[in-house]
Amino acid sequence: MRQRAIPTPPPLPVVLAAGAHPDDIEFMMAGTLLRLKAAGCQVHYWNVLNGSMGTGRYGAREAARVRTGESRKAAALAGATFHPPLFDDLDGYYEKGRLARVASVVRRIQPNLVLLQAPHDYMEDHQNVVRLLVTALFTRGMKNMAPRPNYAPSMVDCALYHALPHGLCDALGKRVRPELYVDVSPFMAMKKEMLACHQSQASWLDASQGMRRYVETMAGFTREVGRMSKAFRHAEGWRKRSHLGFGPEAYDPLTRILGGAVKFDAIYAKEKKGGFPDFRDSSPS
Numbered sequence: 280m281r282q283r284a285i286p287t288p289p290p291l292p293v294v295l296a297a298g299a300h301p302d303d304i305e306f307m308m309a310g311t312l313l314r315l316k317a318a319g320c321q322v323h324y325w326n327v328l329n330g331s332m333g334t335g336r337y338g339a340r341e342a343a344r345v346r347t348g349e350s351r352k353a354a355a356l357a358g359a360t361f362h363p364p365l366f367d368d369l370d371g372y373y374e375k376g377r378l379a380r381v382a383s384v385v386r387r388i389q390p391n392l393v394l395l396q397a398p399h400d401y402m403e404d405h406q407n408v409v410r411l412l413v414t415a416l417f418t419r420g421m422k423n424m425a426p427r428p429n430y431a432p433s434m435v436d437c438a439l440y441h442a443l444p445h446g447l448c449d450a451l452g453k454r455v456r457p458e459l460y461v462d463v464s465p466f467m468a469m470k471k472e473m474l475a476c477h478q479s480q481a482s483w484l485d486a487s488q489g490m491r492r493y494v495e496t497m498a499g500f501t502r503e504v505g506r507m508s509k510a511f512r513h514a515e516g517w518r519k520r521s522h523l524g525f526g527p528e529a530y531d532p533l534t535r536i537l538g539g540a541v542k543f544d545a546i547y548a549k550e551k552k553g554g555f556p557d558f559r560d561s562s563p564s
């Protein structure tokens with residue numbers, strides 16, 4: 280009698296968490312990154328900018344050196360592969376040369392699940408870096424786009440998730456509702472430890488943003504998002520970017536991998552109204 284083959288589960292996605300500055304991943308994404316790592320995913324950690332301006336104490340080169348060291352420590356705590364920053368703070372412009380550099384790193388990693396910052400955030404660096412990363416991912420399979428250094432194109436499925444903006448509000452101060460919540464309660468101790476690696480930021484965040492005790496500020500964000508979820512004590516919120524250009528509409532590895540630790544927001548789902556309409560069968564007019 281022929282035995283039925285046991286279906287092989289789909290492979291675990293390669294995960295990339297990418298932000299503008301050292302400590303951005305720790306504030307809004309690290310709990311989810313730690314969960315994905317615990318689920319067995321290969322995880323990558325990348326700040327595209329080096330933190331050179333986020334200091335009231337060091338010169339730019341020294342600040343970048345100190346802050347890159349702090350990021351490296353945080354990435355090691357998460358068991359993530361660290362990728363060094365490419366540009367100074369305030370120098371991550373959306374232009375062709377920088378795009379070629381960002382695309383090169385993206386093609387080397389070939390991620391399937393990308394955690395990004397919010398597309399509308401309080402700080403222009405965040406938005407510029409999101410745009411560079413989104414286009415680098417969008418062009419991953421384009422042979423006429425030449426990354427620097429060059430890597431061959433490959434069209435792996437890829438799903439992009441945007442974190443909530445810093446402070447949970449957009450640049451105009453309007454509260455942002457996430458599409459889905461990830462329960463990060465069991466990973467809060469490690470998330471705090473990762474953020475605490477950024478020691479140089481303790482006095483700077485207080486001086487520049489009035490953010491006393493920055494680790495507690497971060498925990499305040501996750502507690503508030505947990506309250507919004509009506510399910511979890513500490514949560515991170517995410518919005519899935521349109522699948523167009525990245526993979527099938529149903530490709531949602533974050534929900535597939537994290538299952539019970541994910542809750543969808545009912546109001547957001549209503550607003551999204553079942554996704555993109557299917558135009559394939561419509562007859563020409």
Ligand SMILES: [Zn+2]
Nearest residue numbers: 299300303402
């Ligand atoms: Zn930042």
